[in-house]
Amino acid sequence: MDYPCIVFQQRNGEGAPRFCLFEAPVGEILSWSSVPRLSHDNQDGVQRVRSDFRVKGIAKFLGDEVRNTIPTALVIALSAGAYRLADDGTGHQLISLDPANANNIFVIDGQHRLYGLNAFDASARAPIVAILDATNDEKAFQFIVINNKAAKVAPDHIRALTFAYSNDALEPRLRTAKLSLSKNLFFVKIANETEGSPFRGKVDIPSVPEQDRLVVAAAIESCISYIQSKKIVGIDDEDSVSGLFLAVWREVHSVWPELFIGESKLLSKVGMITMNRYIIDSIDLMAGILDELDLSNEEDVTTATRKVLRLQTSKFWSSEWSSTISDSKNVRDQIYDALRRVQQNIKQNIPWYEDVPLVAVPDID
DSSP states (O other): OEEEEEEEESSOSTTOOEEEEEEEEHHHHHHHOBOOBOOSSOTTOOBOOOOHHHHHHHHHHHHHOTTOOOOSOEEEEEOTTSOEEEEOSSSOEEEEOOGGGGGGEEEEEOHHHHHHHHHHOTTOEEEEEEEETOOHHHHHHHHHHHHHSOOOOOHHHHHHHHHHSOHHHHHHHHHHTTOOSOHHHHHHHHHHHSTTOTTTTOEESTTSOGGGOOEEHHHHHHHHHHHHHHTOTTOOSHHHHHHHHHHHHHHHHHHOGGGSSTTOSTTSHHHHHHHHHHHHHHHHHHHHHOTTOOTTSHHHHHHHHHHHHHTOOTHHHHSEESSOOOOSHHHHHHHHHHHHHHHHHHHTTSOTTTTOTTEEEOOOO
16 A cells, blocks of 8 residues: 655654654554554553543544544554655655555554544544654654653643633534543533433533433542542543443443432432442452453443442342431441442342341332
């Protein structure tokens, strides 16, 4: 496959790498390149584990608004012999790339942009900066520098841009890019607006009719904060954090749809915060033991959550409790301890409510 290109050196001097600039359809890029991931079995890899949530987030961003694009270039490394440069006969250069050399053409920055663009449309085109004749050391160096030297735009600067331009036009587009003037509102809006979210149109915010408001915004914010505090491998940005949260609660809704109603103990602030903590603790522990469980993969999160719920019962949440529901540390601790006891009881095949002080009158219908 041939592409018009520009070859140059950023700086003079012996040993300075040459760069090659060109663009190509993402489907073609995936055919002639590889994304080697650093692992115990592959010490030459440089990339982190692929996050299913990030890929879906980028595809959604592109699909949300026709003007949304990603102008940032992919960075790839071409080993010596993995490409050919030629003149097209008009004084312009062409770079030739062959899928047979994919193992020597590495994507060192932009893997999620590449996969996300491909998930949106394989014919979408992406700009590329290629490092020619890159050694393994050069690949690792560029990956580390690119991913650790980037500086986020200060919140005040984003606010200034918003005030300078049309807020009505800019804010909706910022939301499609997972940006917002209010960091807390960002996750609340994601939960309330994302298709397939169990909280879609059910969050207690002004845009939702009062009769439909089942969940307070602060409960979602606290759940997100807890997930972030766990520092789970692969869950390190907005897409993956919100993706994990929604995957967990989609499964809760799938298993216990009868609890997603008004006045539900589960959907109270203290109920959501504590159940979220219990499930996240449980699946994080499972992921630390089981190599095949990847919490950056939506399917794995769903399966793990389902296993956790098998040792719980919705009747715990519909029973009469001995404590008044309030969002206090004492009540959260009581609920958490009760969930652990219910798990042990079900596992031992004894009544789920046995030795659960929080349950005053168990729902055994």
